[in-house]
Amino acid sequence: MNENLKEQALRTFIQGGKTYTYYSIYSLKEKGFSIEKLPVTIKILLEGAIRQLDHKRIKEEHIYNLAGWKKDNEKAKEVPYKPSRVLLQDFTGVPVLVDLASMGLALKEEGKRSGKERGINPEIPVELVIDHSVQVDSYGRTSSLSENMELEYTRNKERYEFLKWAQKSFRNLRVVPPGMGIIHQVNLEYLASVVTMKEEDGKLLLFPDTLVGTDSHTTMVNGLGVLGWGVGGIEAEAIMLGEPSYMMLPEVVGVRLTGELKEGATATDLALTVTAMLRKLGVVGCFVEFYGEGLNHLTLADRATVANMAPEYGATCGYFPFDEETYHYLLLTGRPKEEADRIKAYLTENGMIRRDGEEAEYTKEVTLDLSTVTASLAGPKRPQDIVPLRGVKEYFKECVTKSAGNNGYGLSGEEFYKKAKLSLKEEDVELKTGDIVLAAVTSCTNTSNPYVMLGAGLMAKKAVELGLTVPSYVKTSLAPGSLIVSDYLKKAGLTPYLEQLGFHTVGYGCTTCIGNSGKLLPEIEKAITEENLLTASVLSGNRNFEGRIHPLIKANFLASPILVIAYALAGTILIDFAKEPIARNHEGQDIFLKNIWPSSAEIQSLIKTALKEEMFQKRYEEVWLGDRKWQELKAEEADTYDFGEESTYIRNPPYFDSLLLKKNPGNELKELRVLAKFADSVTTDHISPAGNIGKSTPAASYLLEKGVEVKDFNTYGSRRGNHEVMMRGTFANIRIKNQLADGREGGFTKYFRTGEILSIYEAALLYKKEERGLLIIAGKDYGMGSSRDWAAKGTALLGVKAVLAESFERIHRSNLVMMGVLPFEFMEGESAESLGLTGEEYYTFHFEEKNSSSAAATAVMGEKIITFPVKLRIDSAAEWEYYHNGGILPMIARRRLRES
Structure with missing residues (x-):
């Protein structure tokens, strides 16, 4: 391969009377590569490598690696990925921009000393959507939307002013103001271009729209044929500043879809089924690509629902190639026909379009017959634990008495006899085990899908017409994914029925799914606390990890919006809808689920009449302007940000305090103490919660x-711009179980010098004074869940030098390395338990840079010495560089100083 590779790959085609230029992946056929059989996802990576070849970070060998991808690649090969844009939301976006502002300030100060000043700006387009800050404080009334928006601005004024400063001061940054919708739905409906057009040297260059996002559900856009996935904010910062994201050449799992969904099954049920199936198969770190004739029976919204759940099934992405359905969706959502035709023509020319009968080769393949999918829920603690609707009642009974774990509570049968009596709205109410106290139609996963949203509205209509009501103890909410959802519900005449059941619109944001569910009624919170009641929530979300939805609700089930309405009406998870009535109407008649279930024909008829192209065009005309409150926020343009010492939201983080001191930690970590020891499935929610800040926490x-009052604490997620809050919130989830805390639940540990049980933060401070490095020990799937960079940042700032786990989730492992924390894995079949490790030992790790598999650990307690092999999960040369610099952010800053 030679210097003229890019020129040799250049091709042109004419579409609509215009000539377009592109880099053809088929130019490599001349060198003997079988391009036709590559998965579409690999083709997209290959195009990017050819187009961005610079012989520095993207080299010829990377192009060879991609072009030579085979389903049975024998040797892991590193490839770079430089997406065309970065997508942020405000919870993760604020700390990203705080880091950039801090880096800019550090570079300016260093520049004053050296006489060489260097600024900082994103080098590729960055979009930030404010959607994670709205909370469900007000609900069940027409004024709820405006009341919640008012509170949102009151709480987050300082954060939003910072974001306006960033928008004015950083090039290549655009901000979608609050109230426009959920990040992934806005991306799907408007931001995503599918194919990017750029004028270059007087030519119109076309290339695939690709991205990374700081929300793990960035994968939703793969339903539109756009390759993208979630990364931690740390990695996103590096990519924004021109660094490639390095990964090992991925395995690609092909999922063949056959048949079509039967009556009563929805895309939500399909997404939950795929999640359970692929979790069982094991696709962590893999690309998943869907193909087969079953795709002809799935709408784009259905595909997006499945793609959204990729983090739940553990894949890097769940990709649906462009086809006729994608083309029609572009037209539906207001993209001009000329643009849609250009996109289709380019993808056809470059072999990135799906056609029946043309199948790629995959690492492994699995088939799913869509007709086997049934109405289902997932829970009560993990999204992959799927249960058919018909079996939910008995399943939950088993969970209550099953040993404590991923789907068990370890309680006795007496739990089913617990009751709490209370008075609500002048009505005497009995609250029991399994009663649903929160029902939320929420989350990008489902509120992008007209079928399930109109289906929920139709069920509400039928229920109201039959005289059904929702019990007074159920907190109800509707958080549409975009303003268009409200438009088509209104046009279909369904909004009044949803509101009669209490499902008033509470905001256009993530709300309940991210943990912004707000408080329950005081009487209900008191009853749950005093009786220690095991109550439930049902939500149309994608996450239900412990402590995430609401701190007092221990059982949380994911379901379609239609089933959220059904369970809200029933008021309990302990119901068999096939045999038991939901309720009795005013005339004493038993009403069953089948009496109010909307048929597919009814829903499809409404979709045709209620969903219009002009809705999308009208709503997105002013997407960047925001409301009056946004426009009135003050923010001055400046090359550096003035960090206020008294701010409790935005603080200058300590990552760039010693830029001149290049760290070289060597190949040994000595005598680490164990800060915490965990079992399997510790999530990033456990490590760094996003929800409410408890009154008795550090x-x-x-x-x-x-001087902040309790009512103004806001959430951990909203205070991610303040490292002091986030350090104290690390490992502070109320449901986390540290085996070193003598059975105490929550963020506690044993301080071994005295034997006291302290908060993890307090113990970490004491170890820091001793200059003692720390270790986390964990089981399988450590760090599963959200792409939450603070789970790694907080870990590092507490003084943790290494994490030793049985296995890591992809994003969190990467985040740890980027913060200079070493991820070690037990060897296959070994664990802390099998090796007899209690966590009370001192640990020393030895490793070699050129041979990560040869690492070893030594645990010492008294005269007892255990030495065992471990695997160091530093997976690339780039990651070694991050480690030697103490993290990727100092590395980039030092590189900027050298270049200035």
């Missing part, structure tokens, strides 16, 4: 000392 103590 973070609360800090805020109180700063």
Whole structure:
């Protein structure tokens, strides 16, 4: 391969009277590569490598690796990925921009000393959608939307002013203001171009729209044929500043879809089925690509629902190639026909379009017959634990008495006899085990799908007409994914029926799914607490990890919006809808689920009449302007940000305090103490919660000392721009179970010098004074869940030098390395338990840079010494560089200093 490779790959075609230029992946056929059989996802990576070849970060060998991809690649090969844009949401986006502002300030100060000043700006387009801050404080009334928006601005004024400063001060950054919709739905309906057009040297260059996002459900856009996935904010910052994302050449799992969904099954049920199936198969770190004639029976919204859940089934992405359905969706959502035709023509020319009968080769393949999918729920603690609707009642009974774990509570049968009596709205109410106290139609996963949203509205209509109501103890909410959802519900005449059942619109954002569910009624919270009741929630979301939805609700089930309405009406998870009535109407008649279930024909008829192209065009005309409150926010343009010392939201982080001191930690970590020891499935929600800040937590103590009242604590997610809060919130989830805390649940550990049980933050501070490095020990799937960079940042700032686990989730492992924390794995078949490790030992790790598999650990307790092999999960040369610099952010800053 030679210097003229890019020129040799250049091709042109004419579409609509215009000539377009592109880089053809088929130019490599002349070198003997079988391009036709490559998965579409690999083709997209290959095009990017050819187009961005610079012989520095993207080299010829990377192009060879991609072009030579085979389903049975014998040797892992590293490839770079430089997407065309980055997508942020405000919870993860604020700390990203705080880091950039901090880096800019550090570079300016260093520049004053050296006489060489260097600024900082994103080098590729960055879009930030504010959608994670709205909370469900007000619900069940027409004014709920405006009341919640008012509170959102009151709580987050300082954060939003910072974001306006960033928008004015950084090039290549655009911000979608609050109230426009959920990030992934806005991306699907408007931001995603599918194929990017750029004028270059007087030519119109076309290339695939690709991205990374700081929300793990960035994968939703793969339903539109756009390759993208979630990364931690740390990695996103690097990509924004021109660094490629390095990964090993991925395995690609092909999922063949056959048949079509039967009456009563929805895309939500399909997504939950795929999640359970692929979790069982094991696709962590893989690309998943869907193909087969079953795709002809799935709408784009259905595909997006499945693609959204890729983090739940563990894949890097769940990709649906462009086809006729994608083309029609572009037209439906207001993209001009000329643009849609250009996109289709380019993807056809470059072999990135799906056709029946043309199949790629995959690492492994699995088939799913869509006709086997049935109405289902997932829970009560993980999205992959699927249960058919017909079996939910008995399943939950088993969960209650099953040993404590991923789907068990370890309680006795007496739990089913617990009751709490209370008075609500002048009505005497009995609250029991399994009663649903929160029902939310929420989350990007489902609110992008007209079928399930109109289906929920139709069920509400039928229920109201039959005289059904929702019990007073159920907190109800509707958080549409975009303004278009409200438009078509209104046009279909369904909004009044949803509101009669209490499902008023509470906001256009993530709300309940991210943990912004707000408080329950005081009487209900008191009853749950005093009786220690095991209550439930049902939500149309994608995450239901412990402590995420609401701190007092221990059982949380994911379901379609239609089933959320059904369970809200029933008021309990302990119902067999096939045999038991939902309720009795005013005339004493038993009403069953089948009496109010909307048929597919009814829903499809409404879709045709209620969903219009002009809705999308009208709503997105002013997407960047925001409401009056947004426009009134003050923010001055400046090359550096003025960090206020008294701010409790935006603080200058310590990552760039010693840029001149290049760290070279060597190949040994000595005598680490164990800060925490965990079992399997510890999520990033456990490590760094996003929800409410508890009154008795270290973070609360800090805020109180700063003069913040309890009512103004807001959430951990909203305070991610303040490292002092986030350090104190690390491992602070109320449901986390540290085996070193003598059975105490929550963010506690044993401080071994005294034997005291302290908060993890307090213990970490004491170890820091001793200059003692720390270790986390864990089981399988450590760090599963959200792409939450603070789970790694907080870990590093507490003084943790390494994590030793049985296995890691992809994004969190990467985040740890990027913060200079070493991820070690037990060898296959070994664990802390099998090796007899209690966590009370001192640990020393030895490793070689050129041979990560040869690492070893030594655990010492008294005269007992255990030495065992471990695997160091630094997976690339780039990651070694991050480690030697103490993390990727200092590395980039030092590189900028050298270049200035």
